[in-house]
Amino acid sequence: xxxxxxxxxxxxxxxxxxxxxxxxxxxxxxxxxxxxxxxxxxxxxxxxxxxxxxxxxxxxxxxxxxxxxxxxxxxxxxxxxxxxxxxxxxxxxxxxxxxxxxxxxxxxxxxxxxxxxxxxxxxxxxxxxxxxxxxxxxxxxxxxxxxxxxxxxxxxxxxxxxxxxxxxxx
Amino acid sequence: xxxxxxxxxxxxxxxxxxxxxxxxxxxxxxxxxxxxxxxxxxxxxxxxxxxxxxxxxxxxxxxxxxxxxxxxxxxxxxxxxxxxxxxxxxxxxxxxxxxxxxxxxxxxxxxxxxxxxxxxxxxxxxxxxxxxxxxxxxxxxxxxxxxxxxxxxxxxxxxxxxxxxxxxxx
DNA sequence: CTTGGAATGTCAACAAGACTGACGTATGCT
DNA sequence: AGCATACGTCAGTCTTGTTGACATTCCAAG
Numbered sequence: 108x109x110x111x112x113x114x115x116x117x118x119x120x121x122x123x124x125x126x127x128x129x130x131x132x133x134x135x136x137x138x139x140x141x142x143x144x145x146x147x148x149x150x151x152x153x154x155x156x157x158x159x160x161x162x163x164x165x166x167x168x169x170x171x172x173x174x175x176x177x178x179x180x181x182x183x184x185x186x187x188x189x190x191x192x193x194x195x196x197x198x199x200x201x202x203x204x205x206x207x208x209x210x211x212x213x214x215x216x217x218x219x220x221x222x223x224x225x226x227x228x229x230x231x232x233x234x235x236x237x238x239x240x241x242x243x244x245x246x247x248x249x250x251x252x253x254x255x256x257x258x259x260x261x262x263x264x265x266x267x268x269x270x271x272x273x274x275x276x277x
Numbered sequence: 278x279x280x281x282x283x284x285x286x287x288x289x290x291x292x293x294x295x296x297x298x299x300x301x302x303x304x305x306x307x308x309x310x311x312x313x314x315x316x317x318x319x320x321x322x323x324x325x326x327x328x329x330x331x332x333x334x335x336x337x338x339x340x341x342x343x344x345x346x347x348x349x350x351x352x353x354x355x356x357x358x359x360x361x362x363x364x365x366x367x368x369x370x371x372x373x374x375x376x377x378x379x380x381x382x383x384x385x386x387x388x389x390x391x392x393x394x395x396x397x398x399x400x401x402x403x404x405x406x407x408x409x410x411x412x413x414x415x416x417x418x419x420x421x422x423x424x425x426x427x428x429x430x431x432x433x434x435x436x437x438x439x440x441x442x443x444x445x446x447x
Numbered sequence: 448c449t450t451g452g453a454a455t456g457t458c459a460a461c462a463a464g465a466c467t468g469a470c471g472t473a474t475g476c477t
Numbered sequence: 478a479g480c481a482t483a484c485g486t487c488a489g490t491c492t493t494g495t496t497g498a499c500a501t502t503c504c505a506a507g
Contacts (some may be wrong), residue, residue, distance in 0.1 A: 213482065
């Protein structure tokens with residue numbers, strides 16, 4: 108399908124010709140890499156009664172302590188029912204604390220307990236280790252490119268959420 | 278946690294210092310980008326009775342026509358039972374054809390029918406469109422870096438499968 | 448040649464985690 | 478007072494992953 112019409116990776120002034128083949132390789136790279144990306148935390152979680160959904164919740168609560176349920180919902184892109192199931196078990200197990208908002212009492216602000224922080228550390232240590240290796244292997248210029256492509260691949264709202272998170276740190 | 282110990286992105290000779298913060302940004306970029314990556318095909322599939330698993334199967338059957346079930350299993354990284362359910366519906370619906378192996382009659386060789394090819398086209402057109410935009414936005418150097426980091430992030434066996442696929446194409 | 452083990456694939460049952468829809472409660476705002 | 482918002486929950490469904498059990502086929506050792 109659509110074979111050899113454009114020269115592979117040909118670059119003419121500012122225009123970049125991308126063959127279906129190059130794009131497909133990008134797609135497959137994304138697929139295989141994502142598997143590696145989630146593999147280590149998944150292994151840890153499998154031993155406990157938790158799954159990837161718990162990891163995501165814990166990650167973003169750690170990232171933005173005091174965030175509201177609604178906030179988390181938007182970041183994670185799931186329904187409140189789905190998030191609630193996960194959140195409930197985390198609260199029951201004492202990993203997450205839910206505090207009623209001071210200004211707006213309808214809101215619940217979410218925090219990790221010490222135990223929750225410990226799990227987050229364990230999970231993100233594993234994930235960061237892989238990311239660190241990949242970054243080192245590929246080198247700083249590749250890392251910059253990696254990030255640029257990923258940002259361009261996000262939906263607009265997600266790019267917004269991403270940059271907002273990125274900037275609220277430090 | 279581990280704040281501001283190393284200067285951000287500091288680079289000293291060949292050694293690259295990576296802060297937890299930089300790594301976490303990479304992790305989040307990966308998370309948000311993957312959502313975008315799957316969003317378009319998912320939207321198409323939602324209208325039909327199919328899901329992401331069907332997309333993956335169709336993609337790799339198209340990529341390597343005549344592949345066996347076992348082969349596909351290894352690439353997709355799921356159990357044979359899980360793949361079988363998906364495959365069965367695809368075969369029933371006439372999108373995939375399963376031919377008993379000539380040399381080894383235990384094996385089933387998988388092919389897309391015309392209808393199957395049509396669906397694959399539709400799905401990958403959508404996914405390629407996003408990838409093309411991202412690649413164009415980011416530029417060729419960024420694309421090279423993107424691929425290098427992703428490859429470094431894969432599990433070893435997946436990197437092997439990836440490069441083998443990559444090379445079997447013209 | 449037969450027999451037993453390994454490989455391949457199918458069927459059945461179950462669990463996690465997503466979804467929709469409906470509803471209840473507390474709170475905030477006009 | 479009345480409507481909107483934020484959150485929680487119950488019930489039911491769907492996709493997609495899992496194990497376990499089983500049938501078929503191949504191959505190699507006796």
